[in-house]
Amino acid sequence: MPSPTLPWLDDRENRPIATQIAADSARRIAVGAIEPGELLREVDLAEEHGASRTPAREAMLQLETWGLVRLIPKKGALVTTPTAREREELLSVRAMLEGHAVARIAPDESRRESLLEALAPVLEAQQSAVGQPAEFAVHDYAFHLTLASHDDNRVVEEVLRSLGPRLFRLTHLAILSPTADLPALHREHVELTGAVARGDVAGFREMIDRHLRSGHDGYQVVAE
Template sequence: MSPAVPARPASDRLRHKTVSAAVADSIRQRILNGELPPGVQLRQDALAEEFGISRIPVREALLQLEASNLVKIMPHRGAVVSGLSLEELEDIFQLRCQLEPQLLALSAPHLTKADLQDLHALSREYSRALEAGEVQRWGELNSRFHLDLLRHAGRPRALTIVSGLLQDCDRPTRIQLSTPSDIARAELEHTQILDLCEARKVDAAAELLRVHIEHVGGSLIAIYRGALAVA
């Protein structure tokens, strides 16, 4: 009977997990700020050399990123930074245009004074991040704003779908917010939506939210089509 292989100490396993999480976080930030655009291949050996570690925690980091839909692990190519096709982008914004205004119409009448104060504070934080060029925070703050607006809709399944759609269009939306005019419009429309909710003009708030999403989607689709034409 062969001797049992000794288990790796718990401290080693924890250190290993910590290293892979740190690598995943570093790569995640590069993807989210556009340094690693969609389609770029992430070679395990090159990353291991860059970080000065073995390939095992790099592979685990890439699996974590795949679970977050930031990376696709493909046969014969390995890990590739994921992206959206034009058709996927159109689908995402069509779904958001359908779902979010309906959910806001259900949620807005139940937004409390405290909810609205929190939303105004979040909107100001979003504006500061836009003005400061803190790109990595734009998607997070925008998603929080939209989801907090809809929090009282009483439709948990629909909210889960919207949350996934917002995550999917996080990176593309940063592209759309690359011009001062689009930044100014995003800030203004967020404030106007809140003002309408506060005034209990629910239908008007829902319609402005639809227009807001439609404009972002239209701008992004135009950017994607322009990029395809150049390619």
């Protein structure tokens, strides 16, 4: 997977305890181990991680920055529930970033080949995980991250780090939904890769929009 846009994949040594608490909590929220509507409290987070309440408070502020919780004064942090508007907007941004990256890369054969080389092992890993939805979700996220980040745009990387936890939460919801067709999703990724190989930017943009919308129809979100 490209650079860690998901905080729990950041394996740098000597990370501040607040960063560790935020990363672990973000991962658990993203995979549904902490459910929407649950209230996180400073004292509980501090106790779970053997820390004081100050880093626990800082961690909750970071979780709010990532859009995973809403702070409630004197109570704690309420885990957010994905809304229809949030899903629509996040998927639109994802399609825009991936389409823009492919449009910049496609005219240059060497850069196009570099992207294809980066996508190949992700596609292989995803195919091997068709019977393991949680693992498949990891590779699904990696596929889309590779597309969006391969243009080596530092501002885009900042955006992806900010949106990463929420994008992964949507990915996990989509892949683990009862109606998810994992072999079909993998085939669509192969087709998207084929459009990259041909340098077919218009075709890629049409496919990515359709792929994202159909892939995220199988789980419930709340109206805003």
